[in-house]
Amino acid sequence: MPAPAPWPVSQDVAALADRASALSRAAAGPRNPLGALTAALLRIQPVARELERWRWLAPGDPELADLHAWFFELRDAVADAEDILDELHRRRQVGPPLSACVYATFRGPGQKLRRLAERLDRACDDSERLRPGRGSAVAGCGVRSPNRVTGSVLAERKVFGRGEECDSIIARLVDDCEETCRSVAPVVAVVGHGGIGKTTVAQCVYNDARIEARFDMRAWICVWDRSDEAELTREILQSIGCADDTLCDDGLASLDSLQVELEKLVASKRFLLVLDDVWIDEGKTEKENRSMWKKVLAPLRSAAIGSKVLVTTRMKLVAEVLNAGHVVSLDRLRSSDCCLLLKEVALGGQPMDFPPDLQDIIGAIVANVKGSPLAAKAIGQMISSTRSTRKWRALMNTEISDNIIISSLQLSYQHLPSHLQRCFAYCSIFPTTWRFNRFDLVKMWMALGFIQPPTDEGKGTEDLGQKYFDDLLSRSFFGTANKDQQTYYFLDDLMHILAQHFSAHDCMKINEDVPFVIPPTVRHLSISTDYLPQLKSKYRLGRLRTLLVLRSPSLSSSHFPRKLLAKFKNLRVLDLSESDIAELPETISQLVHLHYLAFSGITNKLPKSTYRLKPLEVRDIPILLFHDNHPGGVSKFVTVKHPKTWCGVRLIKALISV
Structure with a gap:
């Protein structure tokens, strides 16, 4: 099983180069740091694209760790560049001419731009040692091995559950x-x-x-x-x-x-x-x-x-x-059939029963294999040579069964076009029971910049995002469910394990205990409300791009910590739709990069500072309460169902006019 590979980054480099070039032309002048950044991005983009073709090295290959480390370094530099370009774009919209932003009020970011260009050039130089040459172990390595073969002869003594x-x-x-x-x-x-x-x-x-x-x-x-x-x-x-x-x-x-x-x-x-x-x-x-x-x-x-x-x-x-x-x-095997299969393999077809103390262990192992017959057979082979309770208990470790499942599914992920790999892996931040709306998920991808610029003149970014979704659906990465005459989508247990594996460096779910340190590579986080206050001491919050807040099963919290919210300065997606948070603080106005905001069904107060957020996609606002000090003047109760893309100012004005 390969180590989790970094998400593809070459498409982001290309998009950033276009943005930096456009901003550079708007800020024409001597010693323009945007020009240096554009040139560095253009130099490294083909290098990143070439190396991405070699991401799937054989497990254990000594070049694998170095290649992944290189991509993580490049990805962090690209994320920093994106943040600075977003800030430049925002200031250009609301402030003085861009040249003045860069050379006067924005001198600090101007220096950051120069340092970023230097980082990218160093990464480009460092890539030379990672490029596969003739005779390399990865030469000719494709997504799939040409050695796989199956035949018509049934190798199984018994087939269960089919x-x-x-x-x-x-x-x-x-x-x-x-x-x-x-x-x-x-x-x-x-x-x-x-x-x-x-x-x-x-x-x-x-x-x-x-x-x-x-x-x-x-x-x-x-x-x-x-x-x-x-x-x-x-x-x-x-x-x-x-x-x-x-x-x-x-x-x-x-x-x-x-x-x-x-x-x-x-x-x-x-x-x-x-x-x-x-x-x-x-x-x-x-x-x-x-x-x-x-x-x-x-x-x-x-x-x-x-x-x-x-x-x-x-x-x-x-x-x-x-x-x-x-x-x-073909769905997953029932637990009873998995148990029969595991016993069949473990006993070699011999008609004997396991000792009672091992029966309970088998139940725990079967739960871990998530209905995968391949995982059940593999673990059955592991336990076939021993009746040691200690060794059997070691196989109760979910990581063992997860590794087997990932090994059987990884080719599906590797076979995906690179622009779909990240869109799928991102879904790992959702709980396993999550049922999502396709339009909401596409809006999240758009807010995060996951959708490549449209190539067809007649197809907008959202239409292209819907095509991404349909491509993943047709490749069996999403399941479907119907409720109240509406279709919802989900990741089944096996796909969820796969998504978690390939987003391990980028996404994290915190629902039991906050690790002492959240890895600095994490950009997308889901967390229950009772752990929110602990985030400040565990993580540099300015790194986050996505925050998904879930209702806590043990503790109800109706307020988002005021000082904490202001720390998420680079947040693009804030989803509170499954939380018990009913009120947002005024500090939400400081999330200047926020593009997607999903409210809880019990939300009853929208701060007046929300009108400063633009552009903003707002979803799920059944009831909003405005106080007398609201810019509109009087209190109003308003019901709004699934508004489309709103500029924050337009949202406030529309609600006031009701």
Whole structure:
């Protein structure tokens, strides 16, 4: 399992270079520090982009720690640059001309700009020793290993908890009621997380007597990282026993000759094709991926009616690209089935019971595996050679099961485009029971600058953020839930573990005890109200970009500490919607970089200083109380539901006018 890699930073460097360049032109003059910062950002951006391609080094590689340290240093410098540019932009809007800001009233930040440029140049120079050269251990290292392979033979003695899914798939495969006018064989897709048992289910189905009796010809292909039409066609031919060895073995055979042969072999035969572990080629557009698979499956038009394709994949998008008529989603195993599986592996299939003192330990281990059959099997193998209570108790450690789960899921994260990795990992700050609204999450991403500048003239930043969300949803990173005729989204337990792993340096949840020191790399924090007062002595609060405050199960707090709030000078996102805080202090006006503010449903007072915050996205304000000293003059009770993007001044004026 790799160490948590830093979030991608090259896209931030590029965006900051554009901003610094624009501000530099506005502040034209001698010795302009913005010009030096722009040049330094432009120099380091291609270096960061190149090194990001090598982030996934083999565990234990001596270069890994140095590369991560370099990225953390660069990321901190980029965060500092962003803070200063935000401050310059704010002062430009409300104060004197920018040149005066930089050279007079803003001399201190001007010096910071010069120091930042020097830091970036040093990082650029230091990167030379990290660039992989010829013969490097990482040369040729991609996101996925080309060595993965699966076969149709079922390796398990018993399969637990999947009988219903197998029967459902078999019923679809043997059903003749599919449309006869389809140009290719109907597709059935099995979708689920890594390690959840998709291949095992497909093997059970493939070897079922009903399937063997139904189909004249069967083929099993492990697709994995193959995305070439000719290679895939050759694999199918080899699987069904192509008699022409020269055609199958000759890598120079044309796609046409391969497909002509396949078309002849399956002609008028009822054919089952299993495509195991299919991924979307992220280097191609959806249209290109659809076209590729259309070509691969075209020869199946000659097969007899009743021919089918069974696909296993981690990504819902694959089912869409292949036009699957039926999708079976594999969920986590029930605890009882995990327990049976663990015992089966631990006992080697022998019919014996565990001693009573070990039964309780098994229950705790099963709870930790979160329904992952892969984790249950792995821990079962660990305990198979011993009946030592002490050693079994050591396996109750959640870190052991989490590491196994992460190892099975990490490829899903690594396969994501870099701009989606951070958006997903950020969700780790939410509690495991959190049900979020997609529009709110996109607004948070926007407030934090996670959305890349739109490339399409007709697509705004929010539309692009919604596309980011849909991309993660189609890749099975979010689950869906319906309540009160509304759709909400969540991270299931397995995805939450994955997000926590890859955001470990950036995000933290504090809900049991505040660590003595919060790591200085943390920028996004969720915390319960009873621990808020302890933050000041535990952390440099000016670093935080996100603060999510949750209701405390043991202590009710209706006020945000006045002096504490003023310390969050670089906060972009403040979410109080799940807290019991009903009143905000006037010091909220000092959060000049705040772009997203979510209120609690019991909030009853909005400070008059809120009008100074602009621009501001305000959400969930059911009731607001204004006192007589409010700029509007009289007290008013106002109900506002989910306002869209508001400038703080416009919000106050609109409420006053009611």
